[in-house]
Amino acid sequence: MHVKVWMSTIALLICLGASGKAEPLKVAAAANLQKVFTEALIPAFEKKTGFAVLPTYGATKLLAVQIENGAPIDVFIAADTATVQKLAEERLLIASTVRPYAIGHLVLWSRQDAAHHPARLEDLASPAYAHIAIANPKTAPYGFAAQESVAKLGLTASVAPKLVQAENIGQALQFAQSGNAEVALTALSLVIQDKTNPYTVVDDKLHAPIMQSLGLVRTTTLTTQALAFINFLTSKDTEKVWKRYGYSLPKRP
Numbered sequence: 001m002h003v004k005v006w007m008s009t010i011a012l013l014i015c016l017g018a019s020g021k022a023e024p025l026k027v028a029a030a031a032n033l034q035k036v037f038t039e040a041l042i043p044a045f046e047k048k049t050g051f052a053v054l055p056t057y058g059a060t061k062l063l064a065v066q067i068e069n070g071a072p073i074d075v076f077i078a079a080d081t082a083t084v085q086k087l088a089e090e091r092l093l094i095a096s097t098v099r100p101y102a103i104g105h106l107v108l109w110s111r112q113d114a115a116h117h118p119a120r121l122e123d124l125a126s127p128a129y130a131h132i133a134i135a136n137p138k139t140a141p142y143g144f145a146a147q148e149s150v151a152k153l154g155l156t157a158s159v160a161p162k163l164v165q166a167e168n169i170g171q172a173l174q175f176a177q178s179g180n181a182e183v184a185l186t187a188l189s190l191v192i193q194d195k196t197n198p199y200t201v202v203d204d205k206l207h208a209p210i211m212q213s214l215g216l217v218r219t220t221t222l223t224t225q226a227l228a229f230i231n232f233l234t235s236k237d238t239e240k241v242w243k244r245y246g247y248s249l250p251k252r253p
Contacts, residue, residue: 024054025225026072028063030079030212031135031144031168032104032187036245037217039193044241045232051225059139059168067217068091074220075229079104079169081213093215097227101234103248104210105188106202107147109176117198121149121206125158132162133175135186141210142169146185149206153175188246211250 001199029037034057042053056063060078064087067073076093078084088095108118116128124132135143143165146232150159164180166172169187178186192201214233220226239249 002208006133008239018181020203022050022052022225023222025074025222025229026051027044027053027075027186027229029055029057029064029077029145030060031057031170032079033057033077033188034170034190035193036189036192036241036247039042040151040241040245041233041238044238045229048232049225049228051228054227055080057168057170058141060141061139062167065211066195070219072219073217074222074226075214076217077101077210077212077214077233078141079210079212081211083141084215088215092218095215097099097216098213099215099230099234100211100213100250102210102212102242103250104142105204105246105248106142106149106207106210107186107191107199107209108190108202109177109186109197109199110183111176112197114182115141117200117202121153121202124162125155129183130162131164132211133164133166133172133181133186134167135169135172135185136167138145140168140211142185142187145207145210148208149185149202152206156229158207192244193248207235 008013038053046052060080060083062085067076067087084098087093088098110117120125128197134146137143137147150156167177172184173186173190175181214230216226242249
């Protein structure tokens with residue numbers, strides 16, 4: 001009798017494990033979000049809701065291509081607004097869920113042991129900097145902002161030949177961290193917690209605001225979890241976290 005009950009209990013637990021394990025929320029997130037998501041926001045959301053989140057980080061426009069090609073993604077969290085609006089117009093995102101969540105900032109970053117540390121963008125014209133890492137301006141909004149800033153100062157001719165293009169803003173930082181570039185134009189959010197290596201914030205007036213938006217992918221089967229994550233990221237509860245990682249906040253409706 002006890003054996004039968006024990007076997008029935010095991011069978012029930014196996015069934016519950018198979019059916020009760022929640023499918024993770026698949027999130028396509030711009031590379032500048034990696035630290036704030038990994039270190040703070042995703043753990044907080046998972047603890048609060050019990051929903052698991054599986055992020056994929058990359059350049060905004062490359063992630064958008066994945067969505068256009070039918071990749072199984074539930075929420076798109078971009079580094080700009082134009083790409084999100086384009087996907088909404090293509091009916092790949094649900095337009096009513098599209099909203100800005102943060103405003104990013106661009107920095108010049110260099111290793112502590114580098115021979116030179118730029119104090120301003122104009123310094124990059126110096127021969128002291130032979131390799132400058134930048135995210136691909138065609139696919140990464142922070143890379144576009146960097147290119148725009150260089151052009152605004154009339155530095156394109158002197159700086160462009162030195163640029164080393166990375167796939168995304170995270171990889172641009174890695175190029176400088178590894179010594180393959182003397183300096184990187186990267187996201188403030190990726191380095192603001194770094195108390196060792198110096199960085200300088202690029203004047204926001206040199207480029208269009210890096211207004212970052214998100215939206216629900218129309219094909220998601222996890223609507224409840226996805227909307228919960230979107231509402232969490234744009235709630236007052238997360239404002240202090242966004243600011244701690246160097247973001248400004250858009251006006252809330």
